[in-house]
Amino acid sequence: xxxxxxxxASVSAVVRAGGRIEDEHPGADIVIAVPEVEQWKFGDSGxxxxxxxxxxxxxxxxxxxxxxxxxxxxxxxxxLGTPRQALxxxxxxxxxxxxxxxxxxxxxxxxxxxxxxxxLLLVFHTLVVFAPIGIGLRLSRAADGAFVxxxxxxxxLVSRRKEAGRxxxxxxxxxxxxxxxxxxxxRQLVDYLRRATPSPVPxxxxxxxxxxxxxxxxxxxxxxxxEILYRTCRASRLGHLLGRAFPYSTVLFLLWRRLRLLRPRxxxxxxxxxNVVTAPAARLAxxxxxMSSIRNLSVWKSWPEYRHWWYRSAxxxxxxxxxxxxxxxxxxxxxxxxxxxxxxxxxxVIHNGVDGDRFLAAPxxxxxxxxxxPEEMPVALTLGRLAHEKNHAMLLRCCAELVRRDRDFRVxxxxxxxxxxxxxxxxxxxxxxxxxxxxxxxxxxxxxYRSADLFVxxxxxxxxxxxxxxAQLFGLPAVTTRSGGSGEVVDDGWTGFVVEVGDEEAFVxxxxxxxxxPKLRSEMGRRAQGRMxxxxxxxxxxxxxxxxxxxxxxxx
Numbered sequence: 001x002x003x004x005x006x007x008x009a010s011v012s013a014v015v016r017a018g019g020r021i022e023d024e025h026p027g028a029d030i031v032i033a034v035p036e037v038e039q040w041k042f043g044d045s046g047x048x049x050x051x052x053x054x055x056x057x058x059x060x061x062x063x064x065x066x067x068x069x070x071x072x073x074x075x076x077x078x079x080l081g082t083p084r085q086a087l088x089x090x091x092x093x094x095x096x097x098x099x100x101x102x103x104x105x106x107x108x109x110x111x112x113x114x115x116x117x118x119x120l121l122l123v124f125h126t127l128v129v130f131a132p133i134g135i136g137l138r139l140s141r142a143a144d145g146a147f148v149x150x151x152x153x154x155x156x157l158v159s160r161r162k163e164a165g166r167x168x169x170x171x172x173x174x175x176x177x178x179x180x181x182x183x184x185x186x187r188q189l190v191d192y193l194r195r196a197t198p199s200p201v202p203x204x205x206x207x208x209x210x211x212x213x214x215x216x217x218x219x220x221x222x223x224x225x226x227e228i229l230y231r232t233c234r235a236s237r238l239g240h241l242l243g244r245a246f247p248y249s250t251v252l253f254l255l256w257r258r259l260r261l262l263r264p265r266x267x268x269x270x271x272x273x274x275n276v277v278t279a280p281a282a283r284l285a286x287x288x289x290x291m292s293s294i295r296n297l298s299v300w301k302s303w304p305e306y307r308h309w310w311y312r313s314a315x316x317x318x319x320x321x322x323x324x325x326x327x328x329x330x331x332x333x334x335x336x337x338x339x340x341x342x343x344x345x346x347x348x349v350i351h352n353g354v355d356g357d358r359f360l361a362a363p364x365x366x367x368x369x370x371x372x373x374p375e376e377m378p379v380a381l382t383l384g385r386l387a388h389e390k391n392h393a394m395l396l397r398c399c400a401e402l403v404r405r406d407r408d409f410r411v412x413x414x415x416x417x418x419x420x421x422x423x424x425x426x427x428x429x430x431x432x433x434x435x436x437x438x439x440x441x442x443x444x445x446x447x448x449y450r451s452a453d454l455f456v457x458x459x460x461x462x463x464x465x466x467x468x469x470x471a472q473l474f475g476l477p478a479v480t481t482r483s484g485g486s487g488e489v490v491d492d493g494w495t496g497f498v499v500e501v502g503d504e505e506a507f508v509x510x511x512x513x514x515x516x517x518p519k520l521r522s523e524m525g526r527r528a529q530g531r532m533x534x535x536x537x538x539x540x541x542x543x544x545x546x547x548x549x550x551x552x553x554x555x556x
Contacts, residue, residue, distance in 0.1 A: 001025055004050075004073040006057060007034040008090075009081030009105075011041045017079035017105040018047050031073075033057060037181070037211060054418060059086035063421055065093055069100065078118070079105040080125055087130065091122040140245040145310030147249040148276060152317035155280035170288075172202040173549050174264040176255065178273040180219075180226060181211025184352075184466040185270050185295045188328075188541070190215050191355050193224050195542045199551040204262060208251040208274060229254045252277045259285035266549045271295060276314040279321035291549065292318070293326040293350075296463035297484050298339035300389065315340045324548065328352050328464040329485025348548065351488070352464040353541030354473050356533050359446055367451035371412065371437050378409040378515050381452035381476070383445060383467040384459070386417030391481075391502075393426055395458040398508045400430040402515070409515050411456075414439045414448050449474035453521055454514045459483045460501055472496070473532040477524035479510045489536070495528035 003025065005018045018030055032042055035053045042049050058064050068076065078090060094102045094115050104112040104121055112118050175193075180186050189205070196203060206227045207216070216226050229251050233243035243250045259267070259282055266289040269278035275292040282290045301311040319325060319342035326348050327333030333347045373379060380399075384390045392413065399411055413423075413436065420438065427436050442448065445467070449455075455471035455478040462468075462484035469489055471478060478496035480486040481503075492498040497510035514521050546552045 001028040001075070002071070002073045003028050003030045003075045003077060004068060004071075005030060005032045005047070005077045005079065006059070006090075007032055007038060007042075008057070008059075008087065009079040011038070011045075013081035013105075013108065014079050015042070015045045015047070016108060017077055018045070020105070021075075021077055021103075040211075054416075057086065059093075060089040061421070065097065069097075073100065075101045075103060077103050077105060078122070080107055080121075087122045087126045091119040091126075094118050094122070137245065141247075142309065144246040144248050145308055145314070147246065148252060148280075149310055149313055149317060151249075151252060151284070152276070152280045152314065152321070155283040155321055156317065158283055170265040171263045172204045173266045173268065173551060174204045174206060174259065174262060174287075175268050175270065176206045176208065176274045176278045177270040178207070179209045179211035180207045180215040180228075182215075184463070185293075186215050187466060188352055189270055190219060191353065191538050192542055192545060193219060194222065195355075195538055197542060197546045197552050199546070201265070201551045203551075204264065206255065206258065208255070208277065209247070227258070229258065248273065248277060252281050256281040256285050259287060265289065266291065268545070268549055269293065272301070272311075272315075276318045279318040283321050289324075289550070290322050291324045291326065292322050293328065294332050294336045294463075295328055297332060297335045297461045299335075299461055303388075312339070316342075319346075322346065324348055326350050326545075326548070329488050331484050331488065332463055335484075350541060350544040350548070351485070351536055352466060352469060353538035354466070354469045354532055354536055355538040356473055359470060359473060362444070362446045364447040364450045365444065367412070367439075367447050371410075371439070373410050373412075373437075373451075378454070378518075379452045380409060380411045380454050380456050380511065380515070381414065381448055381471070382411070382456050382458070383414040383448065383471070384457070384465070385415050386413075386419045386423060388419065389459055389461045390415075391458045391460050392419065392423050394502070394504055394507070395456060396423065396426055396430055396432060396436065398458070398504055398511060399432055399435060401504075401508045402512060403432070403435065405512060407512060407515055409435065411436045412439055412448060412452065413437065414442055414445070416441045445470060446474070449476060452476055453518075454478065454511070455480075455496075456507075456511060457481065457486060458507065459486065462486050465489065469532060469536055472528035475525035475529040477514055477521050477528060479507060479514065481507070490528075491531065495524050495531055 003021055005014060007014050022030055031048045031050050033050045033052045034042055035056050036051050037055050039049055039051055052058060052064060102118055104118045106121055177189055209230045210228055219226055230243060232254055233239040233250060255277060264287055267278055267282040267287050269275045269292040279290055279292060300306055319340040325346055327336060328351060330349050333349050337344050337347060386392060449471055455476040457468050457480040459481055460483060464485035468478060468480060468486060472495060478490050480490050480498055481501045482498050483501050487498045490496040490498050499506035
């Protein structure tokens with residue numbers, strides 16, 4: 001018997017429900033469906049997990065339920081506890097899927113088998129419990145932003161205390177990041193910590209929130225400690241409630257308190273949330289030097305799916321609290337100067353670094369063989385989240401145009417995200433099923449780089465794309481758009497081609513040129529690899545950050 005348990009409640013409630021159903025059906029194959037951001041929380045549950053969606057379960061998606069049927073589940077268990085989205089859609093599914101059994105675990109108090117009763121309870125739960133709590137959370141998050149802005153204003157009124165000089169006993173250097181979950185900035189920080197210059201000045205690393213344990217485990221395996229502030233909230237019910245309702249304000253207070261104890265000589269923050277929280281907390285704690293780093297163009301903060309009323313105000317108020325603001329590309333720094341109004345004199349550029357020795361030495365598998373791609377067939381690779389900003393739809397349209405030009409090639413798309421199903425449909429509509437391979441998420445990007453002939457990146461916005469740097473390190477010529485730092489990674493006409501954002505005709509022409517000219521691909525790829533090793537190495541990035549933060553002697 002195969003049983004699917006939906007993660008529609010708190011982790012403890014879901015695991016308890018799974019345990020009860022396991023006792024009732026010994027030997028059953030039990031799987032918990034969880035969104036990616038919460039998969040790590042079930043690592044010690046003893047149950048198999050099935051990742052559905054990124055931040056929440058896509059329970060309104062008919063394709064998801066078709067996959068549930070295809071996987072042969074005999075029973076779907078729906079635990080209730082912490083309210084979750086899309087339960088009205090589950091109620092509809094209960095009514096419209098007679099070939100599958102459903103059970104509802106109602107707050108561990110009641111087990112329901114009847115379809116009508118399950119539907120009524122799900123509707124009741126959504127309208128009477130989830131909707132009011134959801135509205136309350138929206139209001140609390142708005143107040144949360146207002147509180148952060150108020151603290152930023154207070155911090156600007158507090159006089160800055162400057163040290164007359166630096167000495168070896170002046171305290172550690174504290175790196176603060178939003179989370180150590182999967183992401184490009186997280187990988188850059190981890191690589192920095194691994195390679196940081198030996199110095200009497202200690203390093204302290206603080207993550208504000210939990211996301212998953214991937215990078216935390218990697219660092220701890222190497223003896224590098226990481227503090228996660230949000231764990232303090234989970235120590236009590238009140239703390240957990242405050243953390244859920246007022247996450248920014250809560251971690252701001254916790255960070256201020258921690259910095260007062262640490263008395264660091266310098267703070268260096270990574271990513272937007274860490275930036276707008278760390279700057280006021282550090283100033284109010286009396287930290288001598290405050291630095292933040294910008295990792296992407298700021299336009300994403302105005303997109304409907306991410307937008308909050310206070311984001312731009314928070315950037316504008318926190319930026320002057322910093323002594324230095326670091327962009328990982330010149331384009332990113334220029335963009336932030338316009339967005340925040342900060343003086344250009346406080347901006348610096350430190351490019352992302354790529355760990356060439358580690359990547360090139362990593363073991364690789366034969367992706368061509370796994371995907372059934374002939375050895376002589378040219379392969380174009382792209383790697384990144386399947387999200388709007390990556391503009392994979394443009395890439396697929398360009399591929400369709402290349403087919404019309406009788407070009408024979410394959411495309412491998414590595415990554416996953418909310419647009420996967422939409423992109424698969426577009427791929428089918430364009431008649432590209434034979435050419436395009438959706439490879440999903442990977443922990444071995446080196447295998448794909450070694451199996452490709454060129455790299456393509458059609459993004460509308462970027463920071464300093466790690467995947468583009470890694471591809472060039474592996475000797476892949478690239479075709480990319482002039483988004484963020486992409487035009488700084490690729491030397492147009494020398495290590496690849498750079499076109500304007502959205503210029504499909506130029507993108508097609510440059511791809512066409514590389515696909516039909518193996519010699520040009522080889523020459524550009526060789527130059528790309530040399531440039532990554534000499535100009536964009538992890539050693540260069542580490543040395544620049546250490547000089548800036550004072551762990552090594554500053555030049556100039």
